[in-house]
Amino acid sequence: MTYCMSDIHGDYEMYRRMLEKIRLRDEDALYILGDVVDRGPEPIAVLQDMMARPNVRPLLGNHEYMAARCLRFLTKQITEESVAELSADRLMDLFHWQNEGGAPTIEGFRRLDPEGRQAVLEYLMEFELYEELEAGGEKYVLVHAGPDHFSADRPLWDYEIHELIWTRLDYSKVYYHDRFLVTGHTPVAAIPGNEHPDAIFRANRHIAIDCGCIPYGCLGAICLDTGEEFYVKRTIQAHCRD
Ligand SMILES: [Mn+2]
Structure with missing residues (x-):
């Protein structure tokens, strides 16, 4: 079976x-459509669990993109040069990431030994930008945010990273008429006109699976072969910072 979930945002308890x-x-495959890190309390624990499971296939979210950029130079700068020598661009990256909830990821990363840090950095480099697959006789495109500057005849490999991990899709519009577009990034509660803000959104050949796990929503997952949906509801309030 092929499962998808997204936007775990450091909520290790809900993920488990x-x-x-x-x-x-x-023998199953679980695609995680990005935004594993930031905001919630235990992003590194989620990453380490994913790393240990060969059947978990990670896709890149904008939060992993920010984390990978900053953690790489933070590790390098701390060991080789003074942090005071960070360039203005890198400070802006760091500032932006902090504003987007990067603190728990930095703290978890700092608690790792050098081998643990290296393993996390290498794992973040393995995240794919999208996946195309078939399940249960249907075709699917899996991507964190969705194709920006969309054209139906533009192949996915032609999109830039930023066009796939930051955009807000129009969920009232059919993008691919012959396949379903599975996305995270936009919480279902933020889809205009959505009458079910705590459930996976399925309309117009979209399957939007970010149910807003952090801070107030639930974590959703879907089995693409059967269409079955799964939900984990919050029992304790996560300590969320952003
Ligand atoms: Mn996102």
């Missing part, structure tokens, strides 16, 4: 409960 709920087996 979802894995138990879907009963992920070795």
